[in-house]
Amino acid sequence: MIEVLVFMSGGILLGYLIRDRHQTIKVIEKLIMWCIFLLLFLLGLWIGRDPLIMSNLPSLGLTALVLSLGGIAGSVLLALLLWKLYFKHKQ
Amino acid sequence: MINSLKILLAFTMGVLLGYAGWIPGFVIDTNPGKYALYALMFLVGVSIGADHRSLSLIREGGFRLFLIPVATISGTFAGVLLMANFIGGVSLREGLAVGAGFGYYSLSSIMITQMHSEALGVVALLSNVIREIITLVMAPLMVLWFGKLAPISAAGATSMDTTLPIITSAAGKEFAIIALFHGIVLTILVPLLVAFMLTAFI
Numbered sequence: 001m002i003e004v005l006v007f008m009s010g011g012i013l014l015g016y017l018i019r020d021r022h023q024t025i026k027v028i029e030k031l032i033m034w035c036i037f038l039l040l041f042l043l044g045l046w047i048g049r050d051p052l053i054m055s056n057l058p059s060l061g062l063t064a065l066v067l068s069l070g071g072i073a074g075s076v077l078l079a080l081l082l083w084k085l086y087f088k089h090k091q
Numbered sequence: 092m093i094n095s096l097k098i099l100l101a102f103t104m105g106v107l108l109g110y111a112g113w114i115p116g117f118v119i120d121t122n123p124g125k126y127a128l129y130a131l132m133f134l135v136g137v138s139i140g141a142d143h144r145s146l147s148l149i150r151e152g153g154f155r156l157f158l159i160p161v162a163t164i165s166g167t168f169a170g171v172l173l174m175a176n177f178i179g180g181v182s183l184r185e186g187l188a189v190g191a192g193f194g195y196y197s198l199s200s201i202m203i204t205q206m207h208s209e210a211l212g213v214v215a216l217l218s219n220v221i222r223e224i225i226t227l228v229m230a231p232l233m234v235l236w237f238g239k240l241a242p243i244s245a246a247g248a249t250s251m252d253t254t255l256p257i258i259t260s261a262a263g264k265e266f267a268i269i270a271l272f273h274g275i276v277l278t279i280l281v282p283l284l285v286a287f288m289l290t291a292f293i
Contacts, residue, residue, distance in 0.1 A: 007129050008271075011136020019141040028137050032256045035131040037101040039253065040227070042123065043220070044105020045114055054110060056213055063180040064189070064217035067171055071190045071218075072225055074170025075244035076237040078162035083238030086155045 098227050098257075128252065135255050139271070142264045156269060160276040163244040164284075167193065184288060185211055191284035192219040193247030193277045194226070194254075199285050206289045222247060226254050230261040239263065243270045248281050250274035 018024055047053055108114065117123075167190050175186025188207065192199025196219030204212030226233075226245045233241040239262040246254040251274020259267045 007132035008136040008139075011133040011138075012140035013136075015137035015140020015142075017140075018137070019143065021141075025138065025141050028134050028141075029260075032131065032134045032138065033097075035127055035134060036227075036253075036256055037097060038123075038127045039131065040098050040224075041101040041105040042118070042127070044102040044107075045109035045118065046105075047220070048106040048109020049112065049114060050109075053213060053216070056210075057217075059180075060210065060213050061217050063178060064214045065221055066174045066178050067181070067186055067189050067214070067218045068221040068225060070170035070172075070174030071167040071193075071247075072170070072222060072245045074166035074168070074173075075163045075247070076166070076233055076241040078166035079159070079240040079244035080237040082155075082158055082162045083240045086158065087240060088238065 099224075102224065131256070132252060135252075135259075135267075138259070138264065139267045142267065156272055157276075159240060159243060159269065159273050160280075162240075163193065163247060163273065163277065164280070166244065167191075167247070181211070181214070185214075188285055188288040189215045189218050191281065191288050192222075193249075193281055193284075194219050194222045195248040195278060195281045196220045196223070199281060202282060202285045203289070206286065219247075223249050223253060227257050230254070230257045234261045239266060240269075243273050246270070246274070248274055248277040251278060 015025075168187060171186045171190035172183055175181050175183050181189070185207070188203055189199070189211065192203075192215050196216050199219055200212045200216035203215045222245070226242060226247075226249070229245070230242040233245055242254070242258045242261055243250045243266065246258060249255075250258060250270040255267065255270050255274070258270045262270075
């Protein structure tokens with residue numbers, strides 16, 4: 001948590017200083033996507049190698065999936081309501 | 092959309108390689124994910140700082156900004172209660188505790204394992220990982236169908252870090268500050284709400 005805030009505020013400061021270097025910012029956006037690919041690959045590796053998770057995947061996974069879908073559906077519906085009420089017209 | 096497919100591919104490759112046991116030793120020893128996440132945080136910070144529109148949005152945002160975490164929390168609990176009511180595997184209390192992870196799978200699954208049971212801990216881990224993956228993969232479609240706040244709400248606590256880049260690319264960089272604020276609020280609330288759901292008299 002602390003690390004995240006430190007790295008991010010450092011980045012924001014640097015970003016503010018180089019805000020007019022459009023080429024550099026394009027490169028940074030590419031690097032961001034590569035970081036995401038790497039992190040998701042590592043997350044997959046971690047799940048794949050854990051025998052407890054892999055062997056219980058079918059039954060626990062189904063319960064988990066249903067709960068996730070419920071939570072996501074509920075929050076995107078309220079987010080849509082909020083978007084229409086308070087945000088859309090300000091765009 | 093192309094990026095979402097690439098993300099899905101990267102994740103699937105990871106699962107297959109991990110399951111097959113093809114992991115280089117240094118990946119486990121050094122945990123490069125931690126450093127990749129720090130690098131990601133820094134780079135996302137740079138892209139926020141370099142964006143001229145970010146600050147003006149939070150200035151104009153006002154009280155509306157606080158409504159988004161409220162929408163995420165109430166929407167998640169309503170949806171999870173409905174689902175827990177339909178499926179037999181979990182009680183309402185257990186469903187709410189899993190939902191209270193808001194995508195923060197490491198902390199919520201550890202807490203639930205310690206305070207409740209290992210089985211529910213695994214459900215919490217999977218459910219919150221799934222929440223993050225669905226958000227990463229579906230963010231562009233969520234914007235299309237449910238407006239620009241939808242991927243932020245769907246992301247839950249992860250809107251400040253792992254899903255922040257996809258949110259900003261799907262909804263626009265001017266939503267980075269909103270997503271960051273939302274993620275920070277939820278990250279702080281996750282441990283409190285998980286503990287509350289497991290111990291309170293509901």
